[in-house]
Amino acid sequence: MSPRRGGSLAAQLQFRIVVTVAVMALLMCLGTVLSARVILFDQLDRDVLTVKDRQIGGMRPDDPLAGLHSSSGIPDGTVILAPTERGPVPFILAPEGTKPPSADDLRRVPADGKLHTVNLQVGGKYRALAYDTPFGEVTVGVPVGRVETTLLRLTTFSIGLSLIALAATAIATRTVLTRATRNLVTLTNTADEVSQLELVRGAVEVPRVETAEAHENNEVTRLSSAFNRMLGNVESAFTAREASEKKLRRFVADASHELRNPLAAIRGYSELAQRAPDATDSQFAMGRIESESTRMAKLVNDLLLLARLDADARVEPRPVDAVEVVLNAVSDAQAASSDHRWLLDVPTSEITVLADPDQLHQVMVNLLANARTHTPPGTTVHTSVRIVDGRAVIQVADDGPGIPEDTLPRVFERFTKADEARAHTATQSTGLGLAIVKAMVEGWGGLVDVASRPGLTTFSVGLTLADAENVPAVQTTD
Structure with missing residues (x-):
C-alpha cells in the first residue's frame, strides 16, 4: 500500500x-x-x-x-x-x-x-x-x-556510503517515530475501543490513555491528557445518567406502589358501599373512601411539587425574616398537636436570609410535621435559629427514638420511610416531605443535613444571610 x-x-x-x-x-x-x-x-x-x-x-x-x-x-x-x-x-x-x-x-x-x-x-x-x-x-x-x-x-564509495546512510536513516527514523507515536497509537486504539462500547444503557467503564512515560509539554501527551479528561467527563455523565435512571425507575415504582394502595382501598370500600345492607356500613365505607382520596390527593400534590421543583433549576431568593417564619410554623405545629412538647430558641431581633417566603414556611411545616408524625406523644421538639460561621442555621431537634442507621443515609430521598421505630401515629407518611425540604433549600443555594442517634435527631438547614447583623439575645419559649 x-x-x-x-x-x-x-x-x-x-x-x-x-x-x-x-x-x-x-x-x-x-x-x-x-x-x-x-x-x-x-x-x-x-x-x-x-x-x-x-x-x-x-x-x-x-x-x-x-x-x-x-x-x-x-x-x-x-x-x-x-x-x-x-x-x-x-x-x-x-x-x-x-x-x-x-x-x-x-x-x-x-x-x-x-x-x-x-x-x-x-x-x-x-x-x-x-x-x-x-x-x-x-x-x-x-x-x-x-x-x-x-x-x-x-563514485562507488559515494554510492555505498549513501546506501549505508539511507539504511541507517530508515532504521533510526523507524525507531524514533515508533516511540514518538506510541501514545498516539494508544490514543487511537482507545478511541476505537470507546467507539465500540455499548453506551445505550447500564454502567459504562471508559478506558484511559497511559501518558506517564511522555513529557508533559509533548503535543501527543497534551492531546492524551485532554482526551482522558474528556473520557472522564463522558464517564461521569454516563454514571450520572445511570444513577438518574435508577432513581427515576425507583421513583416510578415507589409512586406506583404508593398510589396503588389508596386506589385499591377506594375500590374495595366502593364495592362495600354498593353491597352494604344498611346506612351505617355505607357511611363507614364512604368515610374511608374520603380518607384514602385525601391521602392520594396529598401524594399527588407532593409529586407535582417535586416535579415543579425539579423543573425550576433555581428559585430567585429574596430577603426573608427567618425568625418570623419559624415562630409562625412552631405556633401552628403547637396548635395542631398538644401531645408533643414544643420548645423554641430564637433571637430577639430579625435574622434576614435569602430564601422564598412560602417555600421556607413549607420547609418548616414539613420538618415539624416529620418530628410530630414519627415520634411518640410526649416527645420534646426543640426548634432554634442562630448564626453560625456567617450563615443562618435553623435546627429542628427531637428526643424521639431516632432514625435507623440503614435509613439515615437516604433519609432525603423520595419515598424513604423509617421503620416502625419512628412510626408512632396513625397518620400515614408519603415519604416525600424531606425530599421536598432538600429540593427547596438547595434551590435557594442552602444546605440541609441530619444527624440522628437514639434520643436525639437533629435536622439542620443552613441559609445565606441577607445582612451581617449579629444576634444580641435569644428568646426561649415553652
Whole structure:
C-alpha cells in the first residue's frame, strides 16, 4: 500500500524522510563526483601543459626529450610525438618495453593549441595537446585512465556510503517515530475501543490513555491528557445518567406502589358501599373512601411539587425574616398537636436570609410535621435559629427514638420511610416531605443535613444571610 494513500502516520513520515534523505544523498554524490572530476581533469590539463613547457625548454634536434630526461613529476605513460631527423617519432615515458601509440593516432589531435580528449588505439584515452615548435609540430598526451579509475572508485564509495546512510536513516527514523507515536497509537486504539462500547444503557467503564512515560509539554501527551479528561467527563455523565435512571425507575415504582394502595382501598370500600345492607356500613365505607382520596390527593400534590421543583433549576431568593417564619410554623405545629412538647430558641431581633417566603414556611411545616408524625406523644421538639460561621442555621431537634442507621443515609430521598421505630401515629407518611425540604433549600443555594442517634435527631438547614447583623439575645419559649 502506498504511504500516500494509507498506512500509519509513522510509516508515512518514515517514507517521506527516507525519500528526502535519498534525494539529498544522490545530490551530494553527484556533486562530489562532478567536483572531483573537474579538479582531476584540471590537474591533468596542468600536467599536459607542464610536459609541454619542459619539452619545449630543453628540446634539441638530435634529442626531442632532452628537457624531460632529468625532470620529475611527469606522469607515467606520457606520450610525445616529436620531429626527428627520421621524421615524427612517438615516444612514451614509461618502463622499457611499453609500446607507444602509433604516430598516425597522435596526428589525429588538432594542432590548434587546445587540449583534447582522444581515444588512442594503444593506451586508451589521453588528454592531448598539439602545438608548433621551431623544429616542427609536437603532440603531447597524458593518460586519462588513472583519473577515470579514481572517479570510478570515488563514485562507488559515494554510492555505498549513501546506501549505508539511507539504511541507517530508515532504521533510526523507524525507531524514533515508533516511540514518538506510541501514545498516539494508544490514543487511537482507545478511541476505537470507546467507539465500540455499548453506551445505550447500564454502567459504562471508559478506558484511559497511559501518558506517564511522555513529557508533559509533548503535543501527543497534551492531546492524551485532554482526551482522558474528556473520557472522564463522558464517564461521569454516563454514571450520572445511570444513577438518574435508577432513581427515576425507583421513583416510578415507589409512586406506583404508593398510589396503588389508596386506589385499591377506594375500590374495595366502593364495592362495600354498593353491597352494604344498611346506612351505617355505607357511611363507614364512604368515610374511608374520603380518607384514602385525601391521602392520594396529598401524594399527588407532593409529586407535582417535586416535579415543579425539579423543573425550576433555581428559585430567585429574596430577603426573608427567618425568625418570623419559624415562630409562625412552631405556633401552628403547637396548635395542631398538644401531645408533643414544643420548645423554641430564637433571637430577639430579625435574622434576614435569602430564601422564598412560602417555600421556607413549607420547609418548616414539613420538618415539624416529620418530628410530630414519627415520634411518640410526649416527645420534646426543640426548634432554634442562630448564626453560625456567617450563615443562618435553623435546627429542628427531637428526643424521639431516632432514625435507623440503614435509613439515615437516604433519609432525603423520595419515598424513604423509617421503620416502625419512628412510626408512632396513625397518620400515614408519603415519604416525600424531606425530599421536598432538600429540593427547596438547595434551590435557594442552602444546605440541609441530619444527624440522628437514639434520643436525639437533629435536622439542620443552613441559609445565606441577607445582612451581617449579629444576634444580641435569644428568646426561649415553652
